[in-house]
């Protein structure tokens with residue numbers, strides 16, 4: 001309780017300092033030891049599979065306070081598609097990490113005043129991987145080069161429902177020197193997270209392509225009382241594996257739709273850092289979605305200011321996740337949303 005009271009005094013000061021001068025900005029990828037929960041999430045996309053690595057802690061929980069997850073999920077089109085590999089560990093950790101820019105900017109200082117934080121460390125990094133699977137038929141080692149998306153969450157509580165989407169162009173098999181690239185999708189990077197706490201919904205969205213960079217955060221991507229606004233609307237149907245969102249500011253608009261397999265077929269269920277620990281399956285994710293992104297700009301023309309489509313792209317192997325009350329499976333399993 002005292003920690004929370006002190007935070008109520010300290011956090012607004014850190015927020016102000018961080019707004020005033022970049023010298024006071026912290027590395028939000030480093031641990032936040034006062035946050036009740038914290039988790040690191042890495043997705044590596046390889047030509048054959050998605051590799052997931054999750055490290056998560058609910059510091060005060062007595063049951064399963066720590067969670068380590070690894071999975072190797074071959075694409076349905078891959079020859080090794082039946083070789084799904086999954087390891088969940090709930091270790092006991094006695095040592096705590098040492099305390100040491102983010103899509104949230106200075107809002108990242110509000111650990112107790114904003115209940116959940118999201119920081120994307122990398123939207124696209126080269127990742128070399130080597131996985132040894134003792135006893136695997138044929139070959140015990142899988143290795144190669146993929147692309148990694150690395151992010152983390154921390155705060156007091158996970159929202160009661162959330163959506164997450166992430167996509168980038170798949171790693172290409174190297175083309176012979178001097179050969180022209182097959183298309184210009186190599187710069188496609190999308191990451192999006194949003195959810196509902198109490199009666200509000202909010203999204204953070206980042207989209208980059210060879211020709212566009214868009215970033216949206218509240219107030220533009222805020223749905224007060226979960227209602228659509230002239231700037232933001234969304235549609236979620238987890239049974240259909242469908243998520244759509246439209247966010248605009250005064251000059252730019254993005255409309256995107258992700259379609260994954262229906263009824264969570266082939267989706268992976270994951271343990272989440274709820275206040276009681278990790279003894280739950282509270283999120284479902286698919287890595288086989290198809291996302292379509294449309295970008296509009298508003299300019300003067302004809303009858304006044306009109307939206308004009310300036311870009312439209314599709315990308316497959318899009319990650320899509322529904323957590324808590326946003327997943328029909330979690331709802332029918334009678335999940336307790338704490």
Ligand SMILES: *[C@@H]1O[C@H](CO)[C@@H](O)[C@H](O)[C@H]1NC(C)=O
Nearest residue numbers: 213214215216249250251252
């Ligand atoms: C609207 O969004 C675009 C793209 O993220 C950005 O460049 C622009 O500054 C934003 N305008 C306002 C008023 O926030």
